[in-house]
């Protein structure tokens with residue numbers, strides 16, 4: 242297993258007393274043991290780069306740390322406490338330009354109120370999205386392709402997805418919400434029968450109507466109602482700025498404020514909203530950014 246990938250450079254220590262801090266960036270679970278000065282701060286990442294529309298985990302440990310924030314891609318990603326330190330999730334938008342060296346700044350706060358910043362870079366690679374060309378909406382639903390309806394719904398969803406709940410309600414990994422066949426991948430560029438194109442912000446499972454839809458992870462329901470495009474949609478807040486949603490349902494069995502467990506039934510599959518037939522549209526968002534739900538199930542967060 243590769244261990245050391247690159248070093249954060251301690252270019253901007255906020256306090257001279259912390260200038261000797263050592264910050265190391267590592268890939269995977271390799272052991273990092275910089276035999277250098279005290280106090281040491283260790284940062285480990287479980288990725289070498291991130292693809293468009295994916296998320297990654299970054300862990301931080303060191304003495305007297307109280308929290309922190311990562312600034313990258315013109316966004317701020319908070320750092321949360323875990324058993325043996327702190328962790329953060331970084332997410333890359335679906336349309337982020339591919340680049341090897343986006344500036345990334347990690348700012349850490351000490352329990353005494355002091356702060357120190359470190360700089361590194363983030364490499365963004367292609368999401369390898371496909372094109373899909375045969376989306377034929379029934380004539381009575383073509384109006385749902387109107388740009389203002391799309392913009393309004395995107396804004397409402399992003400407002401919900403942008404809330405960051407400091408508590409984390411889930412452990413381990415996300416699970417698939419259904420056993421249905423995967424029919425349309427995340428991020429695809431779709432052409433509809435009116436000639437317009439849309440990005441696919443979730444992953445589609447083909448299934449008949451009435452199939453139970455399961456929560457991918459434990460969390461708290463924050464939204465359960467009908468929308469123009471997503472139809473009947475249930476949104477679950479998992480904490481740490483991570484949300485999952487389940488769309489086009491025929492029936493919804495949960496209400497906002499309700500705590501749900503991983504695998505708990507949220508409703509039944511259906512064909513409501515901008516849909517060409519019964520299916521489940523499953524989304525995952527991190528800090529307001531849509532990410533690939535399938536690759537997200539491969540992420541394992543520290544306890």
Ligand SMILES: [Zn+2]
Pocket residue numbers: 425441442443444445521522523
């Ligand atoms: Zn979909």
